[in-house]
Amino acid sequence: MQTEKIGERIKYLRMRNGMTQKMLANNLCVSGKTVSSWELNRTEPDIASIIKLSLLFCISLDYLLIGENKNTL
Numbered sequence: 001m002q003t004e005k006i007g008e009r010i011k012y013l014r015m016r017n018g019m020t021q022k023m024l025a026n027n028l029c030v031s032g033k034t035v036s037s038w039e040l041n042r043t044e045p046d047i048a049s050i051i052k053l054s055l056l057f058c059i060s061l062d063y064l065l066i067g068e069n070k071n072t073l
Contacts, residue, residue, distance in 0.1 A: 004067050007041035013057045014039075028052050 014024050014035075021035040028035075028049055037043045045053065054061050062068040 005041045006044055006064060007039045009064060009067060010035070010045075010053065011039040013053070013059065017057065027056055 010024075014021070019027075021039070022032045025032045025035045030049065034043075038045055050061065050064055053059075054064055060068070
């Protein structure tokens with residue numbers, strides 16, 4: 001069983017909130033290519049972006065970083 005990675009969680013949250021990659025990028029002050037790279041698991045967001053994602057989507061840092069508490073979304 002393959003563990004879900006942070007990029008898949010970011011994509012899930014973005015899509016669940018009806019956002020495009022560009023919209024998410026604008027909210028986080030990063031480029032659309034950066035968001036794409038995260039979602040494809042080529043790179044991972046820095047801690048500042050992880051905190052912004054957590055606040056934007058009202059989710060725990062645990063969920064973003066290790067996938068816990070998905071049932072509470």
